[in-house]
Amino acid sequence: MKSPEEALAAARSRAAGAGGPAGPPLPEDPTAAAKRLARWAIIEPDEAAVYSTRRFGGPITAFKRVLIRLLRQYFVQVNAQQSRFNADVAAHVMRLEERVGELERRTGADEPGPGEDRASR
């Protein structure tokens, strides 16, 4: 075989009848977005993620973590405020999704079949 075009034609002919074009990316549960939103709503910052990227940054890391502990009362308040907002947004989105689902179901049920119009029913 001499050319890319010949190679592709040969591969297509060998694969003929062995399935259609490629499907969508990794399949996702349609409710996954709402579930993820709910999972992320309550924020829990990880103290281990507080560190220094400088060389010999050990003491700086320790200082930052002590600072976080000293300000814990303030951080708890901020986290609670943010989590409350997040949870409300997540709940609101899930309620909207349920209503949209319900409307779609109703619309689908009321949809006239082929050759049938609403007035004749």
Place this chain on the structure above:
Amino acid sequence: MRVTQVLCAAGPVDAVTNQALAWRGLFDRWGWDGADFAATLAPDMRRAAIRPLRELQPADGEIVLIHYSGFARDLERVLDGSARTVLVSHNVTPPDYFWPYEPVEGVRCTLGREQLAQLAACADTLAGVSEYNARELGEATGREVAVIPVLFDRTGLGPVRDAAFGPPTILFVGRLAPHKRQDLVIRAFGEYRRWREDAELVLVGTPLSPSFGSQLRRLAAEVAPGAVTFETSLSASRLAERYRDADVFLCLSEHEGFCIPLLEAFHFGVPVIARDAGAVREVVGNAGVLLEAKDGVATIAELLDVVVEDQELRAELRARGEWRLEAYDYESTAERLRRTLEGRGA
């Protein structure tokens, strides 16, 4: 001349960062001064090479060159000074790819596309790193957009491979992300492995998120157990080894603003099979096998077999790849960049 480069984000294995550093090397060679800044710096990025954007103070008479690759807060302020501005689009991925997997990235891409249009309206000169990017930016702004291709320096890549040994190895290099379609690469490879049980697949790239990386690993364990290797943050020499060990470079991305790994595959003499999407056709030319959207997993698997086994075809693709690299000759690209920055057109 003084040129200040501004990046949306900088990291040690980021293609746009490496491009900006390569351009800085050229500016130094031409005797131009200036410094480089980024809105977001990865923790492991050398601060001496690229500084935080907040330290930027635009000065009169300089050129501010923005490498646009994604949303960055306060980027607009760099256009406020009296400096001449050049906006280079490296493309922003359509957000739809990210909603089901990483909504934050989807938001960033949405904001990024809007911000790119806003910046483009104010910048003095517009450019894209491919015809595809330039066309997209031109359509969005109605303005003329120059093309400055990616500066591709082969000298640091090392020697090409001599001969194939061992089992067939399929390679793809690129961030593990939905639009790169590594899931499809894995499925096609799983199909190919039905008649080449010893075949291996190597996927090099940082995952979009830990959960997306895990999803791909699960798929690989399901369709080709033990035959898929995931690698990330490879040094230049280790990456070169992966190319030298590969028999085919398989790129099934649905969106690419350029795709430097295609040129790297040409350099290392690895035959390329790629999906005709985004800027891929423009980069590959007739030096690889281009798939259409209608080609399914079975066709891709058959094609892998054809390209691995047919030595005459492999030699032809290697020769065409070598020829294709002439279009990305380092000195010609450098000259285009210089002409654009000096306002003499690309």
